[in-house]
Amino acid sequence: MSLPEFLKDLFESWPLLGSIPLWLYSLACILGLLFLFLFPFAGIAVYLERKIAGDIQARIGPNVVGPYGILQWIADALKLLLKEDIIPAAADKKLFILSPMLIFLGGAAAYAVIPFAENVILANLNIGIFYLIAVTSMVALGLILGGWASNNKWSLLGGMRAAAQIVSFEIPVALCILTAVLVTGTLDMTQIIKNQSPYSWNIFHNPFMFIAACVYYIAALAEANRTPFDIPEADSELVSGYNTEYSGMRFAIFFLIEYAECFVICAVATTLFLGGWYLPFIDISGLALGLRIPIEAMVFMTKAVCLLFVMMWIRWTLPRYRVDQLMKLCWEVLVPFSFACLLGTAFWMALFKGKGIPELIYSLLGWGS
Amino acid sequence: MMFAVDLRHYLVLSAILFVLGIIGILSRKNSVGILMGIELVMNSAGINFVAFSKYVAADLSGQIFALFIFVIAASEVVIALAIILRIYQNKTTVDIEDIKDLKC
Amino acid sequence: MTAQDVFFYIFALITLVPAFVCVFHPNILYAGLSLFGSFFGVAGIYVLLGADFIAATQVLIYVGGILVLILFAVMLSKNIYGAKFQDEKKKKILPGLLGLILLGFLVKFILTTPWNMTLTDEAPLPTVSRLGDLLLTDYLLPFELASILLLAALIGAIILARSK
Numbered sequence: 001m002s003l004p005e006f007l008k009d010l011f012e013s014w015p016l017l018g019s020i021p022l023w024l025y026s027l028a029c030i031l032g033l034l035f036l037f038l039f040p041f042a043g044i045a046v047y048l049e050r051k052i053a054g055d056i057q058a059r060i061g062p063n064v065v066g067p068y069g070i071l072q073w074i075a076d077a078l079k080l081l082l083k084e085d086i087i088p089a090a091a092d093k094k095l096f097i098l099s100p101m102l103i104f105l106g107g108a109a110a111y112a113v114i115p116f117a118e119n120v121i122l123a124n125l126n127i128g129i130f131y132l133i134a135v136t137s138m139v140a141l142g143l144i145l146g147g148w149a150s151n152n153k154w155s156l157l158g159g160m161r162a163a164a165q166i167v168s169f170e171i172p173v174a175l176c177i178l179t180a181v182l183v184t185g186t187l188d189m190t191q192i193i194k195n196q197s198p199y200s201w202n203i204f205h206n207p208f209m210f211i212a213a214c215v216y217y218i219a220a221l222a223e224a225n226r227t228p229f230d231i232p233e234a235d236s237e238l239v240s241g242y243n244t245e246y247s248g249m250r251f252a253i254f255f256l257i258e259y260a261e262c263f264v265i266c267a268v269a270t271t272l273f274l275g276g277w278y279l280p281f282i283d284i285s286g287l288a289l290g291l292r293i294p295i296e297a298m299v300f301m302t303k304a305v306c307l308l309f310v311m312m313w314i315r316w317t318l319p320r321y322r323v324d325q326l327m328k329l330c331w332e333v334l335v336p337f338s339f340a341c342l343l344g345t346a347f348w349m350a351l352f353k354g355k356g357i358p359e360l361i362y363s364l365l366g367w368g369s
Numbered sequence: 370m371m372f373a374v375d376l377r378h379y380l381v382l383s384a385i386l387f388v389l390g391i392i393g394i395l396s397r398k399n400s401v402g403i404l405m406g407i408e409l410v411m412n413s414a415g416i417n418f419v420a421f422s423k424y425v426a427a428d429l430s431g432q433i434f435a436l437f438i439f440v441i442a443a444s445e446v447v448i449a450l451a452i453i454l455r456i457y458q459n460k461t462t463v464d465i466e467d468i469k470d471l472k473c
Numbered sequence: 474m475t476a477q478d479v480f481f482y483i484f485a486l487i488t489l490v491p492a493f494v495c496v497f498h499p500n501i502l503y504a505g506l507s508l509f510g511s512f513f514g515v516a517g518i519y520v521l522l523g524a525d526f527i528a529a530t531q532v533l534i535y536v537g538g539i540l541v542l543i544l545f546a547v548m549l550s551k552n553i554y555g556a557k558f559q560d561e562k563k564k565k566i567l568p569g570l571l572g573l574i575l576l577g578f579l580v581k582f583i584l585t586t587p588w589n590m591t592l593t594d595e596a597p598l599p600t601v602s603r604l605g606d607l608l609l610t611d612y613l614l615p616f617e618l619a620s621i622l623l624l625a626a627l628i629g630a631i632i633l634a635r636s637k
Binding site for chain 3: 373376378381382388389390396404405406408409415416420422425429430433436437440444445447448450452453454455457
Binding site: 095126127133135138140141156160163164170187 | 502506509525526529530532533536537538540541542544545548599601
């Protein structure tokens with residue numbers, strides 16, 4: 001059940017809320033997700049990133065606005081909102097305006113199929129994960145357009161690099177997602193989680209799934225243009241890449257979607273490999289639904305935020321790759337590895353009749369499942 | 370009923386798309402533009418297949434053919450763009466009227 | 474008109490207007506970009522026809538792959554700020570007339586053919602597993618051939634694009 005349907009069921013017997021049609025619930029859910037989750041989350045992620053960067057580089061980081069500088073992201077957002085919105089005179093104005101919109105569309109549409117908890121998913125599509133791959137691929141188009149429309153050689157180079165990088169790294173990402181889909185046998189995000197259990201996460205299903213999870217994480221890092229793969233916006237070579245000419249609100253959108261995409265990657269990794277909302281070894285399916293949903297959402301968010309933390313950790317630890325090294329990594333390392341994982345998992349599924357290592361161990365110990 | 374949508378509406382839509390693609394193929398001088406026309410034609414074929422799959426055959430064979438169209442479109446575009454870039458490297462033009470020799 | 478009919482006309486507009494721009498716009502980059510709307514409209518049409526998987530594949534392959542490649546080729550292969558970037562307008566008249574005649578014939582045939590539309594019951598929505606079954610049973614040979622085609626295209630593109 002998706003979130004709007006769930007809310008409608010929940011408020012069915014209430015005097016006023018019960019008479020609201022379903023599409024209004026959907027609209028409210030979309031707006032709520034955008035304004036109550038996406039924007040604040042991206043802001044807090046920026047704050048976290050700056051704090052972690054400070055820690056790693058032995059500085060303090062933001063510490064003025066609010067206790068421990070925790071309100072810094074509100075100040076940042078206000079500053080970006082109030083800044084003058086400059087469109088360069090030589091830029092292609094229509095495309096310059098269109099590009100952030102496309103990027104926002106691609107980045108935000110992915111949130112429709114992220115399963116935060118049971119019933120807390122905006123649209124329960126039966127091709128969920130495939131839809132997610134499809135809409136995130138639209139971001140490449142926005143980047144290449146933004147780079148071209150700025151009419152600046154650094155921007156154009158950055159946009160071209162971004163498009164080439166995203167198109168290439170989509171292949172290992174999709175193959176690793178396919179490996180996980182092979183294990184679970186469904187494309188539906190909720191079903192993918194439900195086919196796992198507190199005792200058997202997909203990542204422990206077989207050795208190949210473990211490799212696939214690692215390959216997915218690395219390739220997805222590159223797809224989101226994060227360091228060490230941020231050659232499209234490499235500041236030492238390209239000033240700031242495709243967003244060099246952007247300022248104010250439009251720049252804020254580029255910034256926001258970068259963090260939104262990072263969260264999507266972590267959420268997908270959590271869903272596909274890390275058992276989604278299941279706690280390790282603790283079965284809470286006996287609890288009432290009203291109690292279960294907050295716990296599940298918290299577990300899901302904890303896993304995703306841990307992965308996000310690793311992402312930031314990597315960013316402030318590793319130096320940047322070169323362009324040729326990056327493409328070499330994609331085509332000569334990640335793609336072969338992901339193909340090997342796909343084949344290996346297929347053989348494993350045929351050999352052990354779909355049972356994973358945890359289930360095999362449990363059946364050896366005679367525990368049943 | 371003129372406006373109630375059935376098979377014919379989908380077919381007319383795909384026919385218009387097909388004709389637009391043909392006009393693009395015939396009128397463009399830029400070879401990338403011709404490629405865009407071909408993409409429109411392929412899309413119209415896809416609409417036809419899926420519409421027939423729903424209204425006439427009532428099974429999924431039409432959708433399978435739409436999938437094969439994607440495969441063919443992808444491989445065609447990759448090869449065509451590689452050829453175009455190669456020609457551009459040798460002759461610094463992609464206008465088909467300037468490409469008269471078989472050998473670059 | 475039901476809601477589905479309204480959506481059909483909206484998606485038809487989203488498909489046809491950008492396709493029109495794509496064919497007649499003098500600037501090749503704008504022409505390529507307008508394909509974005511066209512591909513999206515076709516994906517919407519697929520959703521209306523109950524082919525959700527095909528619609529997602531359309532967005533993935535056309536918007537995320539083919540369109541990006543086309544834009545890449547436009548930007549790499551043209552002096553985009555030069556005068557030759559624009560196509561002439563004169564050349565459109567004869568192909569346009571030919572196209573109109575072709576369209577007339579096509580529409581006439583579509584409207585006069587007695588289509589066998591007795592089987593209008595809608596295909597149930599989870600199409601993915603049935604598509605997969607069909608691909609590995611009835612359509613196994615075309616499926617394998619398609620994979621060979623893709624491999625050949627991959628190798629061919631690499632050989633063509635490699636600098637000597």
